[in-house]
Amino acid sequence: MLNEMLEKLSNIGGISGCEELVCDAAKQYLEKYCSDVVIKNNNVIGTYGEHTDGRKHVVLDAHIDQIGMTVTYITSDGFIKVGNVGGLDRRLLPSQKVIIHGKRTLLGVVCSTPPHLVSDETKVPEIGDILIDTGLSGEELNEIVKLGDAITFDCKYKELLNGNVTASALDDRCGIAAILYALEQLEGNETKYNVTVLFSAQEELGERGAKIAAYELNPDIAIAVDVSFGYVDGCGHEHEYGKLGGGPMIGVSPSLSRRLSDELIDIANHCKVPYQIEVMSGLTSTNADQFSVNRCGAEASTLSIPLRYMHTSVEVVNIDDVKYTGQLLAEFLKGDIA
Numbered sequence: 001m002l003n004e005m006l007e008k009l010s011n012i013g014g015i016s017g018c019e020e021l022v023c024d025a026a027k028q029y030l031e032k033y034c035s036d037v038v039i040k041n042n043n044v045i046g047t048y049g050e051h052t053d054g055r056k057h058v059v060l061d062a063h064i065d066q067i068g069m070t071v072t073y074i075t076s077d078g079f080i081k082v083g084n085v086g087g088l089d090r091r092l093l094p095s096q097k098v099i100i101h102g103k104r105t106l107l108g109v110v111c112s113t114p115p116h117l118v119s120d121e122t123k124v125p126e127i128g129d130i131l132i133d134t135g136l137s138g139e140e141l142n143e144i145v146k147l148g149d150a151i152t153f154d155c156k157y158k159e160l161l162n163g164n165v166t167a168s169a170l171d172d173r174c175g176i177a178a179i180l181y182a183l184e185q186l187e188g189n190e191t192k193y194n195v196t197v198l199f200s201a202q203e204e205l206g207e208r209g210a211k212i213a214a215y216e217l218n219p220d221i222a223i224a225v226d227v228s229f230g231y232v233d234g235c236g237h238e239h240e241y242g243k244l245g246g247g248p249m250i251g252v253s254p255s256l257s258r259r260l261s262d263e264l265i266d267i268a269n270h271c272k273v274p275y276q277i278e279v280m281s282g283l284t285s286t287n288a289d290q291f292s293v294n295r296c297g298a299e300a301s302t303l304s305i306p307l308r309y310m311h312t313s314v315e316v317v318n319i320d321d322v323k324y325t326g327q328l329l330a331e332f333l334k335g336d337i338a
Contacts, residue, residue: 002323003159003319006174008025010168010169010170011027011169013068014024014055015066015085015204016066016203017148018150019065019202022113023039023042023187023199024039027039032183033183040213041212042065042209043212044064045157046196047197048194050197055194057194057218057219058193058195060198060297061200061223061287062178062179062224062225063201063202064172064199065201065205068086068152069085069088069169070082070100070148071145071147073147074098074147078140080151081131082127082151084127085205088127090126093110094311095124096108097155098151099151100150101151102144103145104159105153110124111133113196125325140260142261143282152168155167155314158265162318163318163320164244164317165319169306171310172226172316176199177326178225178323179199181322181327182333185327192334193221193335198217210290216297218294219291222300223287223300223303225329226285226286226287227307227315227317228305229242229306229307229308231243242276242278243306244318245318245321247324248277248324249276250264250271250276251280251302251307253280253283253284254281255282256288257292263332264328265277265332267328267337268328271328273331276306280317286302292334303325321328
């Protein structure tokens with residue numbers, strides 16, 4: 001069930017500002033557990049259980065948008081020029097397969113110069129130099145594609161070995177899947193808190209969806225479920241990264257609530273849920289940064305799923321980490337651990 005849900009969510013295109021299709025899918029999943037689910041400014045918001053006076057209000061957040069590109073120009077001979085939406089790894093763009101979301105979807109490939117003709121193999125292409133080839137002429141393209149249309153990577157969800165999976169939008173559809181898994185674990189159980197679920201828009205453009213939702217929802221506690229860097233051999237010291245299969249990375253930072261982080265650690269230890277510690281020396285670059293300074297501020301923490309190859313077309317997570325994250329969230333909301 002979890003794999004199927006994550007596969008469906010990851011395979012739907014939804015770059016920042018164009019999240020409508022994936023919002024509709026996420027809303028359908030969330031309606032299984034929450035009442036009055038609404039979509040506002042591409043934020044999906046649902047109320048879990050009954051909200052009663054005197055209890056603290058908790059928001060569980062994961063962002064719904066993904067990185068991608070947008071159409072900036074169509075040449076007369078049928079090539080598409082692009083701009084980036086979010087922090088693309090431009091080193092990997094040449095020869096990628098992409099989907100252009102026009103009046104109808106078009107498949108294309110990012111143009112690549114053969115290595116025989118490259119004088120400097122160390123040069124990284126500027127985004128303004130990127131061209132996409134669909135096989136159509138400029139006249140044909142203009143009938144289907146308009147400036148500002150979204151472009152996503154054509155990389156579907158695949159299961160790898162040892163519980164690892166790959167897709168182009170696991171950041172942060174795996175966070176959404178973890179929250180939905182937590183709600184599934186909670187069925188039939190009372191919660192200690194009033195709980196609201198938020199799948200927020202435009203995180204990749206500066207946490208914009210969380211900023212407006214934080215003001216509207218005004219929680220006492222917020223947990224941002226996102227991804228962080230998973231260790232890859234040769235990419236630095238192992239202790240600086242998360243280990244795939246090692247459980248969620250509980251954030252510790254001067255910009256977060258240490259009380260809340262310690263509580264999550266205590267719950268994980270008590271319930272024997274695997275976890276890791278992620279130490280950050282300042283802001284977290286997640287939606288937690290918005291909740292912690294909203295109005296009078298909320299206690300905020302991060303639960304990050306270790307992810308390899310961030311902001312590429314082949315992001316990788318371990319499905320057990322998604323489950324562990326959901327389990328820890330469910331135990332936190334039940335509040336059985338003093």
